[in-house]
Amino acid sequence: GEDVEQSLFLSVREGDSSVINCTYTDSSSTYLYWYKQEPGAGLQLLTYIFSNMDMKQDQRLTVLLNKKDKHLSLRIADTQTGDSAIYFCAEIINNDMRFGAGTRLTVKP
Amino acid sequence: DTGVSQNPRHKITKRGQNVTFRCDPISEHNRLYWYRQTLGQGPEFLTYFQNEAQLEKSRLLSDRFSAERPKGSFSTLEIQRTEQGDSAMYLCASRSGRGRGNTIYFGEGSWLTVV
Numbered sequence: 423g424e425d426v427e428q429s430l431f432l433s434v435r436e437g438d439s440s441v442i443n444c445t446y447t448d449s450s451s452t453y454l455y456w457y458k459q460e461p462g463a464g465l466q467l468l469t470y471i472f473s474n475m476d477m478k479q480d481q482r483l484t485v486l487l488n489k490k491d492k493h494l495s496l497r498i499a500d501t502q503t504g505d506s507a508i509y510f511c512a513e514i515i516n517n518d519m520r521f522g523a524g525t526r527l528t529v530k531p
Numbered sequence: 532d533t534g535v536s537q538n539p540r541h542k543i544t545k546r547g548q549n550v551t552f553r554c555d556p557i558s559e560h561n562r563l564y565w566y567r568q569t570l571g572q573g574p575e576f577l578t579y580f581q582n583e584a585q586l587e588k589s590r591l592l593s594d595r596f597s598a599e600r601p602k603g604s605f606s607t608l609e610i611q612r613t614e615q616g617d618s619a620m621y622l623c624a625s626r627s628g629r630g631r632g633n634t635i636y637f638g639e640g641s642w643l644t645v646v
Binding site: 426453455457462463464465466467470510512514517518519520521522523524 | 535539543562564571572573574575576579581586587622624634636637638639640642
């Protein structure tokens with residue numbers, strides 16, 4: 423089974439904010455990542471956060487990390503239809519990157 | 532474009548045939564990974580190279596699977612005697628071993644369909 427857990431689906435209206443949540447289990451993870459995958463394509467790195475940070479903002483993306491609860495979230499502001507995709511949370515442990523099952527974000531016009 | 536490149540992008544093969552996928556990582560990256568992804572799932576780790584050395588292999592990598600990285604640059608993943616359960620997308624990724632270069636970059640993947 424997966425060590426990284428995500429809810430499978432999220433639906434929002436265009437212009438709203440989207441929040442995708444993730445929990446991970448290994449407190450020794452040094453980096454945590456968010457990837458985006460569009461149909462039939464590989465994984466596109468969106469952003470990552472070091473484990474000694476609580477927050478990272480990059481344009482419309484905000485990552486929040488709660489190490490105590492092993493909880494990671496990705497907020498997308500002003501969500502657009504082009505943001506519709508599957509979003510994967512991942513942690514890196516030693517040399518192995520472990521992924522959640524992905525959250526399918528649907529943006530309705 | 533100097534990203535991770537994978538070939539072929541799509542492969543349809545009959546059960547029992549052998550297939551080989553190639554990955555060209557980002558040129559200065561000495562670490563290379565192979566993952567497998569099936570529909571509705573996240574990528575699953577298969578194996579990892581640091582330069583030409585294969586340092587880790589997942590239990591998912593059965594005896595029919597072999598990966599090589601002979602000169603520490605491109606890598607190949609061969610599947611022998613393919614089975615329908617091998618149908619998946621095979622993703623290659625690379626990572627720099629220097630400094631803060633812990634970001635892993637993925638290729639577009641190679642889709643395998645075994646009929």
